[in-house]
Amino acid sequence: MSELTLLLIRLAFLALLWFFVIAAVGVIRTDLFGPRTAPASARKPAKQARPMPKPKQKKGEPRQLIVTGGPLQGTIINLTEMPITIGRANDATLVLSDDYASSRHARLFPQDGQWILEDLGSTNGTYLERSKVTRPTPVPLGVPIRIGKTVIELRK
Amino acid sequence: MSAVEATPVPMTAKRRGAQLGMLAFAVLIVMGAYASVGLGLDGEIPSGMLTYGLGLGGLMLAAYLVLAKFAPWADPLLLPLVTLVNGLGLVMIYRIEQTGQDGANATNQLMWTALGVVMFAATVIVLKDHRILQRFTYTAGFAGLVLLVLPVLPLLGTEINGSRIWIHIGGFSIQPGEFAKLALVVFFAGYLVAKRDVLALAGRRLLFIDLPRARDLGPVLITWAVSIVVLILEKDLGTSLLLFGTFIAMLYIATQRTSWVLIGILLFVGGALLAGQVFSHVQVRFRGWLDAESNDLYFDGVSYQLMEGLFAMGSGGILGTGLGMGHPRRIPFSFSDFIFAATGEELGLTGLMALLMVYALIVERGLRTALASRDPFSKLLAGGLSFILAWQLFIIVGGVTRLIPLTGLVTPFMSAGGSALLANWILIALLVRMSDAARRPPPQAIQDEGLTQVMQR
Numbered sequence: 001m002s003e004l005t006l007l008l009i010r011l012a013f014l015a016l017l018w019f020f021v022i023a024a025v026g027v028i029r030t031d032l033f034g035p036r037t038a039p040a041s042a043r044k045p046a047k048q049a050r051p052m053p054k055p056k057q058k059k060g061e062p063r064q065l066i067v068t069g070g071p072l073q074g075t076i077i078n079l080t081e082m083p084i085t086i087g088r089a090n091d092a093t094l095v096l097s098d099d100y101a102s103s104r105h106a107r108l109f110p111q112d113g114q115w116i117l118e119d120l121g122s123t124n125g126t127y128l129e130r131s132k133v134t135r136p137t138p139v140p141l142g143v144p145i146r147i148g149k150t151v152i153e154l155r156k
Numbered sequence: 157m158s159a160v161e162a163t164p165v166p167m168t169a170k171r172r173g174a175q176l177g178m179l180a181f182a183v184l185i186v187m188g189a190y191a192s193v194g195l196g197l198d199g200e201i202p203s204g205m206l207t208y209g210l211g212l213g214g215l216m217l218a219a220y221l222v223l224a225k226f227a228p229w230a231d232p233l234l235l236p237l238v239t240l241v242n243g244l245g246l247v248m249i250y251r252i253e254q255t256g257q258d259g260a261n262a263t264n265q266l267m268w269t270a271l272g273v274v275m276f277a278a279t280v281i282v283l284k285d286h287r288i289l290q291r292f293t294y295t296a297g298f299a300g301l302v303l304l305v306l307p308v309l310p311l312l313g314t315e316i317n318g319s320r321i322w323i324h325i326g327g328f329s330i331q332p333g334e335f336a337k338l339a340l341v342v343f344f345a346g347y348l349v350a351k352r353d354v355l356a357l358a359g360r361r362l363l364f365i366d367l368p369r370a371r372d373l374g375p376v377l378i379t380w381a382v383s384i385v386v387l388i389l390e391k392d393l394g395t396s397l398l399l400f401g402t403f404i405a406m407l408y409i410a411t412q413r414t415s416w417v418l419i420g421i422l423l424f425v426g427g428a429l430l431a432g433q434v435f436s437h438v439q440v441r442f443r444g445w446l447d448a449e450s451n452d453l454y455f456d457g458v459s460y461q462l463m464e465g466l467f468a469m470g471s472g473g474i475l476g477t478g479l480g481m482g483h484p485r486r487i488p489f490s491f492s493d494f495i496f497a498a499t500g501e502e503l504g505l506t507g508l509m510a511l512l513m514v515y516a517l518i519v520e521r522g523l524r525t526a527l528a529s530r531d532p533f534s535k536l537l538a539g540g541l542s543f544i545l546a547w548q549l550f551i552i553v554g555g556v557t558r559l560i561p562l563t564g565l566v567t568p569f570m571s572a573g574g575s576a577l578l579a580n581w582i583l584i585a586l587l588v589r590m591s592d593a594a595r596r597p598p599p600q601a602i603q604d605e606g607l608t609q610v611m612q613r
Contacts, residue, residue, distance in 0.1 A: 010478035013192050016185055017510040024517050027174050074527045095531045
């Protein structure tokens with residue numbers, strides 16, 4: 001085994017190690033920026049095209065629900081066609097452990113391209129910005145919803 | 157299930173293909189490393205390469221199938237990343253065994269790896285919902301303390317290499333501290349979920365720092381006392397540093413109060429200084445760190461191991477000597493505490509950085525799981541487990557590279573040692589279980605409207 005071959009093997013192995021790291025980072029990248037770069041990658045559009053029977057899916061529609069305040073800060077839930085329940089109950093989509101939240105506190109559901117916030121008869125109320133939600137109210141992008149100590153927002 | 161797959165949620169895609177691909181890649185790299193070791197040592201590909209490689213590949217395929225069946229939404233990267241580190245550890249131990257250093261045994265390590273994967277699979281299968289662990293908060297705390305104290309008991313415990321951290325059961329020697337670590341993180345998470353409001357909100361404000369109430373300091377002081385006791389009775393600097401640091405970090409995650417970190421650092425520095433004054437073995441460690449280059453300490457053997465490790469990494473340089481062409485035999489215990497230095501010699505700075513990146517990615521996946529979790533207990537548990545992994549790596553790599561005083565801890569997944577390997581595989585199983593819960597799409601409503609909804613999980 002000549003010196004040169006060994007040197008080449010050594011370099012090849014180090015390159016392989018770094019390729020592995022880069023491949024791993026690539027997987028994470030699609031995980032992090034998946035929704036945004038989705039149209040760029042080849043297989044994502046095919047996946048997305050199928051479950052969108054609605055003809056006009058507007059650009060301004062919210063895609064994520066982000067918890068911006070309270071103990072669950074940083075949690076992100078992707079919005080689908082399914083309604084989102086919020087409360088202390090274990091089967092809620094967003095499970096709060098907050099003494100000021102009811103077990104079934106509020107619900108967010110899509111209707112005609114808008115997300116509607118509905119209070120489910122909670123004890124301490126649901127607030128959209130400053131005003132208490134008494135009947136189903138459409139939620140604009142980026143407006144804080146307060147439930148107990150938790151603040152959530154819809155984002156694109 | 158098919159309805160779930162059809163919903164447009166790219167972020168929570170299962171990515172099983174990516175997982176299998178990365179897993180195959182990792183096993184391929186490990187086999188390449190074996191071949192490279194053989195070529196470096198005696199110019200031919202070692203006969204054991206296929207056995208080892210296929211053995212590792214088969215194990216990981218089994219682990220992958222278990223994941224696909226029982227935790228389909230689990231993070232796709234955790235298993236491949238861990239496979240790579242564990243496999244490279246195996247190769248390094250095999251390589252060190254070839255030099256004839258006492259205690260290095262690759263076959264043993266492969267057996268422990270297999271057992272680790274079995275434990276991993278068992279944990280994923282048995283623990284359907286990790287939130288069950290919250291019910292065992294105090295049981296876990298008690299179990300953790302008992303496990304920590306076991307080696308001190310007469311008859312059971314034995315002292316090896318100056319540390320009393322082993323127990324003998326049958327023909328096996330076990331390090332219960334490695335498992336205690338897991339139990340204590342579960343306890344910390346459960347306890348802090350229950351108490352964090354009290355810890356965070358009550359207290360006075362003094363000079364920009366929110367001071368907690370004296371009675372809330374109890375748990376911190378108790379953990380501190382326990383880690384000091386471990387340090388004294390078992391002479392195990394590493395574990396005591398590991399436990400205390402993890403508790404402070406979890407306290408910080410739970411309360412978001414800087415004051416706790418400050419109090420923790422003050423307590424730790426105080427404790428360390430006191431221990432340095434009172435106990436000779438701590439003093440020796442400090443001297444071996446500060447004056448490592450002095451002739452006396454080197455020839456007395458105090459800093460011999462540390463310096464040999466530094467020499468090895470220095471001779472490795474940027475690109476390393478190549479696998480199988482270094483001199484790991486010169487470093488005492490190059491297969492356990494100093495495996496990082498031995499790897500550094502043969503893979504160089506480039507290889508070490510890649511290795512550290514892989515560890516960083518494991519930790520990142522863990523923290524990401526914590527962020528994505530939907531309930532506070534999972535957040536704390538995932539954050540704590542990721543932190544303890546990162547913290548352990550920092551303590552040992554920092555020690556080996558002489559950034560901090562050297563304390564005996566194993567490099568997770570790489571060092572020879574069964575208990576650590578088993579415990580770390582269980583840790584990864586817990587993270588995988590939690591990432592499965594966090595990435596699983598939200599429950600689906602069966603009917604469309606109405607105040608009460610029937611939900612399907």
